[in-house]
Amino acid sequence: MNTAAGGAMIELHAWPTPNAQKVSIMLEECGLAYTVTAVDINRGDQFDPAFLALSPNNRIPAIIDREPADGGPPLAVFESGAILIYLAEKTQRFLPLPGEPRARKAVLEWLAWQVGGLGPMAGQAHHFRQAMGGVEVPYGIARYSREVRRLYEVMERRLGDSAYLAGDAYSIADIASWPWVRPSRRQGIDKAEFPNVKRWFDAVAARAGVQAGMQLLAEHRGARTMTAESREILFGLGADAPDA
Numbered sequence: 001m002n003t004a005a006g007g008a009m010i011e012l013h014a015w016p017t018p019n020a021q022k023v024s025i026m027l028e029e030c031g032l033a034y035t036v037t038a039v040d041i042n043r044g045d046q047f048d049p050a051f052l053a054l055s056p057n058n059r060i061p062a063i064i065d066r067e068p069a070d071g072g073p074p075l076a077v078f079e080s081g082a083i084l085i086y087l088a089e090k091t092q093r094f095l096p097l098p099g100e101p102r103a104r105k106a107v108l109e110w111l112a113w114q115v116g117g118l119g120p121m122a123g124q125a126h127h128f129r130q131a132m133g134g135v136e137v138p139y140g141i142a143r144y145s146r147e148v149r150r151l152y153e154v155m156e157r158r159l160g161d162s163a164y165l166a167g168d169a170y171s172i173a174d175i176a177s178w179p180w181v182r183p184s185r186r187q188g189i190d191k192a193e194f195p196n197v198k199r200w201f202d203a204v205a206a207r208a209g210v211q212a213g214m215q216l217l218a219e220h221r222g223a224r225t226m227t228a229e230s231r232e233i234l235f236g237l238g239a240d241a242p243d244a
């Protein structure tokens, strides 16, 4: 539960993007008390030395656990996949323990599939399909749209065999993938083309934890803050951007 009060166990440093929504959904699903610190990536907050101390790759999300299991000082974790595993192990939710190697490896496989495949490919599809800064690259659009479509076909086959990505149980693999399937239109995908994906998507969307997690920094969501300056910060387009 997102709380404004001090004393929350987890500090989430984020901006309302799919990679951060994975973590806010997980925190809500686990019922952990957390605060949110906005890191405005359009403004360059991710390069602030205080944030880099948490996340050396200058990307959101990052968390600080004020009550780590070893009783030691606060612990920072970066990379959304690592954060999901960390929180799953802390709470013993949504990731089977090592004593269940078959169920656990399935969750880790589909989590790695999301972190190394669906996330980056969908991110590139968003980038090229939006013609960022007026730069239109037809090969980039075709390449990443095709790759995203292939990944949806993989998901469609998988979800034809099982209720959730890693099997019968909802897991961090679903939590990681759902926020990236939500904006499918930006990837050139109509979910109606993938009935098993659609069934899974709707089932996950109905969860209270998912709905609460999607409130992450809602006041900043969809704000069209992309400017020539933020394109330079995020993409290094600089003077090459046609409308910069």
Ligand SMILES: N[C@@H](CCC(=O)N[C@@H](CS)C(=O)NCC(=O)O)C(=O)O
Pocket: 017, 018, 019, 020, 041, 046, 058, 059, 060, 061, 078, 079, 080, 081, 115, 233, 234
């Ligand atoms: N592999 C990272 C990717 C995180 C990522 O790409 N975050 C983006 C927002 S979705 C970001 O912080 N961008 C800032 C920048 O590119 O400077 C993860 O899964 O946590």
